[in-house]
Structure formats: structure tokens, C-alpha cells
Amino acid sequence: MPEERVLMKGNEAIGEAAIRAGCCFYAGYPITPQNELTEYMSYHMPEAGRAFVQSESEVAAINMVYGAAATGVRAMTSSSGPGISLKQEGISYMCGAELPCFFANIVRGGPGLGNIAPAQSDYFQATRGGGHGDYRTIVLAPSTVQELFDLTILGFELADKYLNPAMILGDGILGQMREPLVLRDPIDYDPSFKNDWALGNSAGRSKHVITSVRLAPGTLEKHNMKLFKKYKEIEEKEQRYELTDVDDADVVIIAYGTSARVAKSAAAMARESGDIRLGVIRLITLWPFPKDIVREYAEKGKKLLVVEMSLGQMREDVLLATCGATDVSLLAHTGGGLPTEEEVLDTARKVMKSDGPVEVYPEGAE
């Protein structure tokens, strides 16, 4: 399909990217704020001759994806926090069986049923695995509708490259807002490398088996070490981020997604007011966490300020990456609350003047 500039909702951009990436199977269950994606796929997947199933539950959806991916096709699902909690079962199985898939979490406020406002509080769930066992999921964090499109394609590519699930951690704002974007086709995708293991027609070859059960003593430990080696390689090669005005900054903000957009606006406002220079490290991968760049600026003595829509979940990774090399301050919102540019600026000014780390929470937290 030709390149095309369009105005599109974030959720729809994920769907369009998936179809262009050659996704052949989608299963999903309704949940706000990601419904436009399921709706988009219900119409456009059959139109493209691909399979769409509205599943009976999120648990069924991810297990359908497990089955589809096992036949060697690109497959995906999507949901929001409560549904992603249910999908953790299948994600763990796919990691254990080394099957690729792509999925999106358009995050809403939690815990529990929470609300349907944008949030980043599924950071631990996404980056720590969420399900059972020793595994990792590749986590991409878009901040624009264009990036929802681009990172969906990248997600499919990374999933195939490493034979592991890859996901987008978005939020209700990113899923719901409309922005202009350029639709492009990905580089040609050749699924033939999956012929070595994919299930289907077994005529003329020995049988293929896909499983995550390894009961014989020592076999699971050996398999997990193989996964571990793969995860190390991903950590080494796939850290992604974007730097804005960091080198002369008094305070470097670390943020992703919607909170990174707010941080970048605040940094631009600061340059106009002239009393403080702010830089932004915007994280594009959350796992692997871009620890090398964070550590680099920490070792340069930069004061770091984490801005996140969760209560310090991402800050823990920054603390791990910096190992005490510098102060790591925090501006946190939760339960669907959003930081404002003014809040970011005020907090950054406090950080600049303070001898130790600063923590700013929504009113009523103290």
C-alpha cells in the first residue's frame, strides 16, 4: 500500500499498523479505553482476508493467539489493564514455548476495576513479566499516534526476531486521541524462517511440537538459561530512547508516553523562561530498560527527575540503573491523574535547589 498521510485515532493506528505488518490473526474482548482497536480489526481484518475473533474472555483471546502463533502466522491481541492481567497466563506460556506475538495494553487507572482514565500504573506488570515464571516481555512505549503505528510494526518485528511476545504500553490518552500520521508499509516480511517449528502440514517432515512443559530433571533449568541468554542479548541490543536538550540541562527528566509529552512541553517552557534548563530522556523501550543512557547522565552528575503516572514504579528502574550515582527525584500521579507542565517546572526548580532527592505526589498524599 502507498504511503499516506491521514488523521487517525491512536487505537486505530495500532490496528492499521498490524494489518500492514501482515498480522493474520486478531482476538480481543471489549474493554475501555481500547475498544476502537477491536472494532477496527473486526471490520478490516476480514476485509484483508485475515481472521478476527471476538473471544469470550481475555484469557481465551491470548490462548487463541498462542494457537495462531504456533502455526507460524503473525498474531495479536489487545486490552487494557484488567484484561492484560487475565492474559498473563498465555503470555507466560508463549514465553516458555518461545512463540512470537504482539499485544497492546492501553492502560487505565488501577488497581481493581479502577477507572478508565489514562495511567502508567501497569509498568511493573509489563516490565516484570506479570505472569508466572522466569521470563521477560519486550515493552515499547509510544508517545504519539505516529509512534503507536511505528512501534506496532517494530513490535511484530522484534517478536519474530527473538521469538518472544512484544507489547505496547500505551494509555487512555494515546489510544483515544487523533493525530496526523504517515502510514507506511514495513520492510518485506518473510515468514519462511518459521517453517522449522510452525505447526500445520506435516507431510514429508518429522512432527513439530510446541510446548512449555519440561518435567525431566534439569531440562527446565537448561531451557530457562537459553531464554536468559536471549534476554541478555535483547538488553544489550534493543535499548531505545530519545534525547532532548540533555547536555546542558540543569535537571534531566526521565519519562515515557504521555508523561514524556508533558515533560517535553515543560522543557520547552523552561527554555523560554530562561531560569532553568531542562532536558528529557524519553524512554521508548521500558524493557529492556535504557539503563546505559540513564547511567551515563547520572555519572555526569546530572540531577534526574522521574515524571510518571504511577507511584514510583519506573523510578525503581532508574534507581537500579544509577546505583546511587546521583539523586533521583520523582513527580508522580496515580489513578488517572495527569502531571501539568507547571507542576513539572515547579518540581524541576525544587530539584535544582535541593541537596537531596525531591518527591512530589498529588495533593492529599502527605
Add this chain to the structure above:
Amino acid sequence: MKKVFGRPESMSDKANMYCPGCGHGLAHRLTAEAIDALGLKDRCMGVASVGCSVFADDYFDFDFIQAAHGRAPAVATGMKRSKPGTIVFTHQGDGDLASIGAAEMIHSANRGEKITVIFVNNAIYGMTGGQMAPTTLCGMRTSTCQLGRDPEVAGHPIRVCELLKDLEGVAYLERVAVNTPAHMNKAKKALRKAFEVQDKGLGFSLVEIISQCPTGWGQLPKDSVGWIEENMIPYFPLGVYKDVTA
């Protein structure tokens, strides 16, 4: 010399890990014979579930996947929708299908997924050590109902064929048993019919196989086959519950 009996082509040469007297191995053999008889082996994919048959992939000689507990029909849905020309079946026990996988069972049936579910009903959780299953008979003792299943506390055993027969997506449903040679012959025919219905794209098919679990029941294998006749079959009547080709 004429060969009159041998291992079905669809079976591997691996020895199974089932207990002596268990019905799972019989169900596997009958499945393999039906697949061979219809010439479906090359485009057949199986889904192993969680329970005693977790290693079913070892016992067949075609592509297989191992599914999470209860999710085999969902996994099969993803496989069949992605590869419509294939034959996809699940092999599930009573806990897997009728308890934790009840939603996946009902909805894959209701969607009329062109898959076959082979449901082994032995009224107990075998692999985990003999706990009460959704199909455990009232009064029957298990490790989690040691005084016998009390319907006041645990409800009554679920009859899967009766539950599914009114769903529009279901094309073929039959309950069979593997406790006697006569019943096994009927079981083989039922399996063959179920695969034919799938291959013709008519809808969802399920064969429920009433099966003996001497270990879980605390019985000798020779007693367990009679116990089925006297206790299981009266509550779970054998027969065809739905056949859209009839």
C-alpha cells in the same frame, strides 16, 4: 504373511506414562485409528491439555501443541482460524474441559469452531492425585470429598453432551465408553464421524469418552470396567446427542 494388527501410523512408538488400566491410552489409539482411516494424518494438529494427558504430544506422530489448563479449545480456535485446511482436535479431561475450561468449551462450541474435542470423562482429577472433578458422581469418594460427593455442598456432576446439544454451532456430539470391546468399536466410529464432520466444515464436534481411572478410584483395573457399567453409564447415558448429518 498378512499383517492383521499393528500400531496405527498416527501413533508414535513412545511408551505412554498412563497407569495400568487407564482409558486415556485406549482413547489415543482409537483417535489415531480414526485419523488413519480417514487419511488425515498429514494435515492433523493435536492440542494436549493439562492433566494426565499433558504429554499426549509424545504419543502421536503429527504436529502437536500443549495448552494451558482448560484453554485447549481456544488454542485450537487460533490454529484452525489461521490454517483453515487443517484438522485440529483437543484431548481434554473432565477437570480441564468441564471445570476450568467451561467457558472455552461452551463458546468454541457456540461459535461452531470447526474443531473436534475428545473429552475423557473419568470422574476424577487423575494427575493431581484423585480430587473431585465436575463429573464426580454423587456419593463417590475422592481426596477432596472423602465422605463422598455431597450435592448440597458441591453440586451435581455436569453432563457435558446434554449441556452443549442445544447450541446452534454444534454439529456432532456423542457419548461413548472404553470399558468393553463393543463400546470401543462404537467409540472408534464416533471419533471417525466427528473428524468427518470437521473436515466437511459442518461445525463443532465433541466425543465424550467415559473412561476408567483405577488408580484414582482405588480399584483394580478389572473392577473399574464393571464400575463404569454400573455407576457411570446410568448417570451419563451413552449415545448420539446431536448429529447434523442425520
